[in-house]
Amino acid sequence: MKKSSLFICGIILLAVLMVSCHKGRNKLVNSWKITAVEAKIPLSDSLKSAILANGMLTFTKDGHVTGFLQREITDGTYALTKGGKSLVIKDETGTPYPCESIITEDKLILDSKEMKITLDKI
Secondary structure (H helix, E strand, O other), X not given: OHHHHHHHHHHHHHHHHHHHHHHHHHHXXXXXXXXXXXXXXXXXXXXXXXXXXXXXXXXXXXXXXXXEOXXXXXXXXXXXXXXXXXXXXXXXXXXXXXXXXXXOOOEEEEEOOOEEEEEEEO
């Protein structure tokens, strides 16, 4: 009897976790334009200008991302964890870009060691 109760509680917990992670992903799936860059390490004016001019990310439901962050991402992937508070973007070579994320209906804030980037939903 105890094992079946424990099993049911485990299934319920797993379902809650999946739904909570899925909600964050649903908010993220869209195209986003970079509107602000706050450098935490020295960043050249030309790179900052390039990021602001070209910066855009498009996230899909199947976990793929394309766009321009610090450089072009043509076939990247992403993982959203901790209830949408942690985002890791990997470019096509597998280089990870981990950051803390804040996702609202129309804003996305990515905070990494190098910079804090604000994106607006397109």
